[in-house]
Amino acid sequence: MRHALPEIRAAGAELAVVGNGTVAHLRWFLEDQAPDFPTYTDPTLVVYREAGMRRDARAYLDLRAVKSVLRAKRAGFTQPGVKGDPWQQGGVLVILPGGEVAYRHVSEYLGDHPPPAEVLAALRGPGGEAHP
């Protein structure tokens, strides 16, 4: 999602990332990645549960997950250690002021990310304009 940050902001929105490690893990992430968007953590996993995100090992066994891992390795990405819950899967929500959920993507397998175009379309609304 961070690659779509300029378009997200151009649509009048903000990107926020929530992880699930400890506060120390969050600090490591901020130092390592230096994100220019707000980043938080929820070690209790309540946010994930309330958002309906998956938490199981099947996400790792999906053939699409294997392909995703191989693709990431070929691109030079490595994963030195898990800083958070190893079984928790993620997802993306687009939520408008007032609490309307304009978009929801629940990751089904490792590497299942929503197409940025879908997220941006949800931000822009049916007429292609940013939500007021």
Add this chain to the structure above:
Amino acid sequence: MKVSDGLALSIVLDATGGEHRLAELWEVRPAVVALIRHFG
């Protein structure tokens, strides 16, 4: 579909350990909330 109260009232922590209600993220403008699998 409206966000559930349970999600809106969920608490997230910042790097200092400070608590924030998740709903603060979309109080004044739309929010793209990315729930990541883990840090690192």
